[in-house]
Every structure is written in structure tokens, then in C-alpha cells.
Amino acid sequence: MAFSLATVLATASILSFFALIPRAASRDILSLGSSLRVESYQTNILQSSDGTFSSGFYEVYTNAFTFSIWYSKAANKTIVWSANPDRPVHARRSAVTLRKDGNMVLMDYDGTVMWQADGNFTNVRHAHLLNTGNLIIEDSRGNTVWQSFDSPTDTFLPTQHITATTKLVPTTQSHSPGNYIFRFSDLSVLSLIYDVPEVSDVYWPDPDQNLYQDGRNQYNSTRLGTLGNSGILASSDFADGQPLVALDAGSNINRRLTLDPDGNLRLYSLNDSDGSWSVSMVAMSQPCNIHGLCGPSGICHYSPKPTCSCPPGYVMRNPGNWTEGCMAIVNITCDHYDKKSMKFVKLPNTDFWGSDQQHRLSVSFQTCRNICISDCTCKGFQYQEGTGSCYPKAYLFSGRTYPTKDVRTIYLKVPIKVSVLGVVIPHSNVFDSVPRQLDCDQMNKSIRKPFPDVHKTGGGESKWFYFYGFIAAFFVVEVSFISFAWFFVLRRELRPSELWAAEEGYKVMTSNFRRYSYRELVKATRKFKVELGKGGSGTVYKGVLEDDRQVAVKKLENVRQGKEEFQAELSIIGRINHMNLVRIWGFCSEGSHRLLVSEYVENGSLANILFNDKNNILLDWKGRFDIALGVAKGLAYLHHECLEWVIHCDVKPENILLDENFEPKITDFGLAKLLNRGGSNQNVSHIRGTLGYIAPEWVSGLPITVKVDVYSYGVVLLELLSGTRISELVEGSGEVHDMLRKLVRMLSDKLEGKEQSWIDGFVDAKLNPPFNPVQARTLIKLAVSCLEEDRSRRPTMEYIVQTLLSADD
Numbered sequence: 001m002a003f004s005l006a007t008v009l010a011t012a013s014i015l016s017f018f019a020l021i022p023r024a025a026s027r028d029i030l031s032l033g034s035s036l037r038v039e040s041y042q043t044n045i046l047q048s049s050d051g052t053f054s055s056g057f058y059e060v061y062t063n064a065f066t067f068s069i070w071y072s073k074a075a076n077k078t079i080v081w082s083a084n085p086d087r088p089v090h091a092r093r094s095a096v097t098l099r100k101d102g103n104m105v106l107m108d109y110d111g112t113v114m115w116q117a118d119g120n121f122t123n124v125r126h127a128h129l130l131n132t133g134n135l136i137i138e139d140s141r142g143n144t145v146w147q148s149f150d151s152p153t154d155t156f157l158p159t160q161h162i163t164a165t166t167k168l169v170p171t172t173q174s175h176s177p178g179n180y181i182f183r184f185s186d187l188s189v190l191s192l193i194y195d196v197p198e199v200s201d202v203y204w205p206d207p208d209q210n211l212y213q214d215g216r217n218q219y220n221s222t223r224l225g226t227l228g229n230s231g232i233l234a235s236s237d238f239a240d241g242q243p244l245v246a247l248d249a250g251s252n253i254n255r256r257l258t259l260d261p262d263g264n265l266r267l268y269s270l271n272d273s274d275g276s277w278s279v280s281m282v283a284m285s286q287p288c289n290i291h292g293l294c295g296p297s298g299i300c301h302y303s304p305k306p307t308c309s310c311p312p313g314y315v316m317r318n319p320g321n322w323t324e325g326c327m328a329i330v331n332i333t334c335d336h337y338d339k340k341s342m343k344f345v346k347l348p349n350t351d352f353w354g355s356d357q358q359h360r361l362s363v364s365f366q367t368c369r370n371i372c373i374s375d376c377t378c379k380g381f382q383y384q385e386g387t388g389s390c391y392p393k394a395y396l397f398s399g400r401t402y403p404t405k406d407v408r409t410i411y412l413k414v415p416i417k418v419s420v421l422g423v424v425i426p427h428s429n430v431f432d433s434v435p436r437q438l439d440c441d442q443m444n445k446s447i448r449k450p451f452p453d454v455h456k457t458g459g460g461e462s463k464w465f466y467f468y469g470f471i472a473a474f475f476v477v478e479v480s481f482i483s484f485a486w487f488f489v490l491r492r493e494l495r496p497s498e499l500w501a502a503e504e505g506y507k508v509m510t511s512n513f514r515r516y517s518y519r520e521l522v523k524a525t526r527k528f529k530v531e532l533g534k535g536g537s538g539t540v541y542k543g544v545l546e547d548d549r550q551v552a553v554k555k556l557e558n559v560r561q562g563k564e565e566f567q568a569e570l571s572i573i574g575r576i577n578h579m580n581l582v583r584i585w586g587f588c589s590e591g592s593h594r595l596l597v598s599e600y601v602e603n604g605s606l607a608n609i610l611f612n613d614k615n616n617i618l619l620d621w622k623g624r625f626d627i628a629l630g631v632a633k634g635l636a637y638l639h640h641e642c643l644e645w646v647i648h649c650d651v652k653p654e655n656i657l658l659d660e661n662f663e664p665k666i667t668d669f670g671l672a673k674l675l676n677r678g679g680s681n682q683n684v685s686h687i688r689g690t691l692g693y694i695a696p697e698w699v700s701g702l703p704i705t706v707k708v709d710v711y712s713y714g715v716v717l718l719e720l721l722s723g724t725r726i727s728e729l730v731e732g733s734g735e736v737h738d739m740l741r742k743l744v745r746m747l748s749d750k751l752e753g754k755e756q757s758w759i760d761g762f763v764d765a766k767l768n769p770p771f772n773p774v775q776a777r778t779l780i781k782l783a784v785s786c787l788e789e790d791r792s793r794r795p796t797m798e799y800i801v802q803t804l805l806s807a808d809d
Contacts, residue, residue: 032102048133055069058082123141203290230246231249266281350409355393357375369381514585552598556596632804635651635797714785774807
């Protein structure tokens with residue numbers, strides 16, 4: 001009797017709890033003129049009539065949302081399609097609307113259109129989420145005028161057609177597109193492609209075999225594939241129509257075909273009882289055959305798990321993130337190249353696939369060696385004994401050692417002065433080249449962590465149920481207490497979790513942002529021994545972390561925020577990642593200590609190179625133009641692409657650092673007040689700045705907007721062009737702003753004239769070879785527009801980037 005009473009009370013408490021929760025709108029139709037709003041993202045959703053799929057706003061991280069479709073019963077709501085995977089919208093005032101004109105539009109907080117459907121929208125009736133997971137827009141006759149199946153992101157669903165125009169691109173954990181593509185190739189072959197600016201090549205089907213050996217049709221112009229409900233992947237290029245079949249082939253299983261961030265294509269099956277996914281088919285059984293897995297110059301090998309390593313003479317470019325690969329300890333350039341100062345390191349059973357400068361047949365080893373050592377652009381060569389095949393390499397991509405004793409050998413070129421004694425050469429110690437069986441349950445759990453999709457629920461729910469049931473029975477605990485306990489359990493169940501891969505795959509690390517102890521940084525900087533520079537925000541010291549990463553550690557001064565506010569702002573800064581922004585690795589907040597840990601940038605500041613007469617580095621015209629473009633890209637990212645507006649407020653040559661390739665990286669961008677994207681903040685009026693670079697509205701006490709950075713950027717352009725400090729460039733004894741205003745007026749007048757020779761006198765006379773006059777005029781014109789007194793007339797950084805790109809040779 002007690003047991004029955006406990007059960008009844010527990011059940012009643014649970015039902016009463018769920019009665020208090022706002023019921024999600026289980027509609028599958030979005031009518032004309034209706035909207036889904038981000039503020040009610042948990043309840044205001046579409047759901048297919050059978051409950052399999054849901055669509056609405058999905059929180060990818062704090063205050064950032066995508067408009068997506070997901071499996072309703074999957075743990076952590078596995079996304080299968082997103083309208084804006086790499087351009088999230090804000091948590092307030094964002095909405096997706098089926099407009100009266102029939103178009104479906106996703107708008108950000110400020111009305112900016114972030115995405116819209118593409119089609120011929122006449123007589124539209126409604127949008128409809130089907131049981132297949134396809135979101136369609138129908139007209140009054142029932143015809144589909146647009147469907148999400150035509151624009152997949154990283155997943156194909158059963159019955160969805162793979163066509164000549166559709167493709168999959170993975171979404172990384174930083175919510176940016178990955179380097180892999182799944183689509184039909186130019187030969188009408190369904191392929192996996194590694195695609196980066198330097199190379200683009202197919203790695204599935206196996207490029208070392210011909211199409212016939214890979215089981216593909218060589219002469220075929222049809223491009224059509226589909227994933228069947230029973231787990232059969234068919235394609236027009238499969239030889240003899242032989243499909244790929246899932247291990248659990250059969251009906252009544254929810255499936256998805258996903259291109260994961262590690263470049264592998266996997267077919268997943270959903271366990272409806274606990275919401276977990278299992279892998280039932282995988283394209284690449286050997287992960288090291290995935291191109292680019294370890295990044296440029298990295299080598300993938302089995303020990304016995306797939307592992308990334310750098311070859312001798314190379315170090316990891318970004319510790320913790322193998323997608324960026326390795327870089328040479330000493331970079332070999334064609335300036336003052338001396339082949340006598342080079343040597344080769346032998347890497348047995350190793351190859352960097354593709355990127356061959358040439359292919360020479362039947363040549364001696366010495367001939368092949370001489371070809372590479374005589375060419376300053378050659379990174380190394382592959383030589384095959386017996387055949388005499390010689391492959392000099394222009395790049396080092398897709399490196400791997402072979403799990404079989406292959407005859408391929410790479411000879412890597414490094415300077416003689418680089419010691420490789422004692423350096424472990426990557427090699428594979430597993431020689432079973434083809435796994436006999438795909439056993440998805442024997443995965444190493446540590447490999448599952450980087451892939452956030454699927455959650456393994458605990459087995460104690462029934463214990464909690466009866467435990468609280470008996471508590472309710474004997475102590476007549478209030479219903480709210482039971483409800484709270486169940487709510488706690490559910491919160492644990494729905495916590496963001498992690499996807500596991502089919503095999504012990506590549507471990508992706510996308511963020512190293514962390515908190516450091518003060519003791520760690522004292523040790524890293526050797527008690528703050530080497531000072532790199534000092535500015536208004538603090539002093540910067542050079543340091544080396546325990547993983548041998550060189551870093552810059554800034555001791556911040558006059559930090560007024562409390563500990564929690566300081567850490568909250570840094571959590572935003574830590575997510576900012578752009579090639580033209582100095583990467584922030586972490587922070588320290590102990591007692592009165594406030595420190596920032598960022599990447600170390602080799603060539604120091606632009607100011608030191610431009611204005612220091614003792615510096616023997618002279619930037620040529622291309623270098624200066626590239627710096628102007630890179631700085632513009634970095635500021636455009638801060639102003640327009642971050643989920644929080646970041647205004648730098650102190651753009652100047654001292655805060656522009658140059659890496660080993662003289663690529664600019666803006667520093668100190670996170671030290672100004674962060675603005676919400678809702679507009680200017682009245683509290684941000686006098687943050688900081690440097691005389692000569694400060695916009696005139698600061699003097700008058702107007703609220704600060706992104707246009708102050710545009711003004712400062714204009715001053716930097718003039719300094720890049722002339723090679724002279726702005727304080728020295730403007731003539732006269734008046735205020736810097738007044739003299740700068742006169743200079744701008746003079747340049748504006750000259751730009752309107754037909755005479756062009758004055759540009760020769762303005763551009764730095766030290767430039768050799770000569771500058772590009774068209775680009776110089778473009779930069780001067782941009783500088784003049786950036787230095788407009790009226791900030792509303794200054795261009796945006798996005799416009800500046802586009803202008804520079806159009807002028808770039």
C-alpha cells in the first residue's frame with residue numbers, strides 16, 4: 001500500500017510540475033505574416049506532425065542563436081540544418097518571419113537581414129515543417145516554392161537528394177565553416193574534398209587509385225544521390241549501382257549523414273530510448289588518410305591511435321589546434337638563399353600527398369636531391385627507390401606515415417643550423433592497414449570529447465523517481481520540492497554534451513582560453529624579466545608556458561572592474577578569433593593582479609619598424625598595402641562580425657604587431673569598454689586614446705561609436721604611406737587636430753585635380769622598388785574619407801575592406 005501511495009504521489013507531483021511549464025507550440029505550420037521570436041525560443045517553435053523534428057531558434061552559445069532544424073528526441077537537440085550557422089543573431093529582438101510577400105527572412109536585433117530564402121514567392125500560403133525534416137514554403141496550389149533540403153549545411157537526411165548543386169560543409173566548434181566539402185566533383189563523382197586557399201584535392205574516393213579500382217563509374221555525367229530510410233546510400237557514380245549499406249540497415253530508424261569537423265563522413269543512427277547516436281557507416285576507416293587532418297606541415301601517424309606530430313625542424317603553430325599545423329623553426333626564404341646551408345632529414349614510410357612541383361621519372365636519388373636543393377621554394381622531395389620517381393614538394397600538406405611498410409620516403413629540407421639530433425621522427429607502429437570490423441562500441445572515451453552532439457544519459461533516473469516518491473509518501477513533501485528535484489535532474493540531462501566518432505579519430509581542440517594562476521605567469525615570465533613594451537594600459541613581458549608556447553603577458557593597470565565583471569568581459573574576448581587579431585590565450589585574476597596572456601608576435605610593432613631609424617627592416621609597398629588591408633579586416637571583424645561590438649579606441653602603429661610573415665595583428669582590442677550591439681553606450685565617452693589618433697568627437701564629449709576607430713585608421717594610413725609620424729607630417733605650431741584638418745583639406749583638393757605627380761612627394765621616399773600609384777591614390781582617398789570631421793560621413797570598415805580588395809593586384 002505504501003509503495004502504491006508513493007508511486008501515485010510521485011506521479012502526481014511530476015504531472016503537476018509539467019503542467020506549470022509553458023507548453024511548446026507544437027504547430028508544424030508558420031502562416032503568412034507570422035514570426036518566431038528569439039525571446040521565446042524554448043516554446044515558440046515549429047514541430048513536425050509526428051514530433052520527429054523541431055525548428056526554431058537554437059542557442060549555440062550565450063546570447064547567440066541560429067535558426068535551425070533539429071531532431072526533437074536527440075540528446076542536446078542535434079542540429080541537421082541551419083540558416084545562419086556562421087552568423088548567429090542576438091538574444092533580443094531577433095526574429096524569423098514569413099513575410100506578406102512570401103519570403104522567409106531572419107533578422108538580427110537591429111533589422112539587419114542575416115538570411116533569407118531564395119525563390120519565386122507568389123501566392124505563398126505558409127511554411128511547413130515536414131516529418132522528413134524538410135522545411136518548405138508552399139503556395140496556394142500546394143507547390144513547394146522553397147525547401148531547406150536544397151541548401152544543406154553539414155547533414156543530409158533520408159529521402160533528401162544529393163544533387164550537382166548541393167554540398168555539405170562542416171561547422172567547427174567555433175561556429176565557422178570547416179576546411180572540408182562533400183559534393184559531386186567535376187568528374188561527377190561523389191567526393192570528400194579538402195579545400196583551403198593553397199590546395200583543393202579529393203581524398204575520398206582514394207586518390208591513389210583510379211575510379212574503376214575505387215568502384216566508381218568513370219564515364220558518367222549524372223549527379224544524383226540519396227540516403228534511403230533503411231540506411232542505404234546510393235549514388236549515380238557507384239559502379240554497378242552498388243550502394244553503401246549501414247551496419248544496422250533496416251526501417252524505423254532515424255538517421256543522418258553528417259560531414260564532421262574532422263573531415264570524415266559518418267552515417268548516424270538514433271537510439272530513441274536515450275537520445276544517443278551510434279555510427280553505422282563511415283567513409284574513412286583510416287583517419288590519417290583524411291587530407292589536412294594535422295594541418296600544414298603536420299604528420300598523421302598511428303601510435304596506435306591516430307596522432308598528429310610535427311616533423312623535425314618544425315613546431316606546432318598553435319598548440320592545441322592541429323588545424324593550423326606546424327611551422328618551420330627557421331623559415332627558408334628565397335632572399336639570400338644558400339643551398340650549401342641546407343640539409344635533408346629522411347622520413348621513412350612518409351608522404352605529403354600532392355603539392356608536387358613536378359614529377360620526374362627514372363632519375364637517381366642525387367639528381368632528385370639536386371632539383372630540390374637548387375630551388376629555394378622546394379620544401380622537400382619524395383623519392384621512390386626502384387622506380388626512380390622523384391616528386392619535389394612546393395607545400396607540405398596532408399602528411400601521413402603509412403601503417404604498412406610502404407616504399408615512400410620524404411626528404412625534408414631544413415637549414416643546417418637547425419639541430420634534429422634526438423628529435424623523434426613520426427612513424428606508425430600499427431601495420432594492420434584495414435580494420436577487419438568497425439566496432440563503434442570500443443571507442444576511446446577521450447576521443448569523444450571534442451565533438452558536441454550526443455549525450456549518454458545516466459542510468460539512475462528510476463532511482464531518483466522512487467526515492468522522491470517515497471519521500472513524498474512518508475513526509476508529505478510539498479509538490480514544489482519534488483518538482484524542483486526533477487527539474488534539477490532534467491537540467492543535468494540536457495546539459496551540452498559531446499559527440500563521439502566512429503573510430504579513434506582526430507581530436508580537435510578549438511579553444512585554449514583559460515585562467516592562469518599568478519604563480520604560473522611568474523614562472524613563465526621568469527619573474528617578469530623580459531619587458532617587451534609599456535603603454536597606457538600596462539606593461540608587457542615575454543613568457544614561455546609549460547607547453548613551450550611563447551606568449552606575451554600584460555600586467556594591466558588601473559583596472560576598475562570587479563573580479564566577476566573582469567572575467568565576464570574576458571570570456572567574450574577569449575572567443576574572438578581572427579587572423580588579424582592577436583589571439584588571447586587566457587587571463588589571471590587573483591587578488592589585485594589582473595593579467596592577460598596572448599600570443600607572442602615575432603616582429604614587434606608597426607611603429608618600431610616604420611619610425612625607428614635603428615631598425616634595418618624596410619617595408620616595401622606590397623607589405624604596406626597588405627598591412628593596410630589586414631588591419632582593416634581585423635577592425636571590420638571587431639565592428640561588424642563579433643557577437644558583441646568591440647570598439648578598440650586606441651588604433652595606432654604601436655598596437656599593430658607584425659608576425660614572422662609581416663601579417664598584421666591588432667592588439668589591445670579588448671581593453672576598451674565592450675558595447676552591446678544595441679547601439680552606442682552613453683557611458684563610453686572618454687575611455688582612452690592617443691593624441692593625434694583621437695577622433696574629434698572625443699574632444700566634444702560625444703558618445704563613442706565604431707567611427708572613432710575609422711578615424712584612427714585614417715591616421716595610420718597616412719603614416720603607412722609617408723613613413724612619418726603624424727605629429728611630424730603635419731606642419732605648423734597649432735593643435736595636432738587643427739593641423740591634421742589642414743593636411744586633409746590639402747589632400748582632398750589635390751585628389752580632385754588632374755595632376756598626379758604630387759603623390760610621389762607624399763609617399764615614403766625610402767620605398768624601393770617604386771609604389772603602385774593606383775593603390776597609393778586609393779589609400780590616400782580612403783584616409784581622407786576616414787578623417788572626415790562629421791563621423792556619419794566616414795566609411796565603415798567593411799566598405800574599406802571591399803575597396804582595398806578591389807584595388808589589390
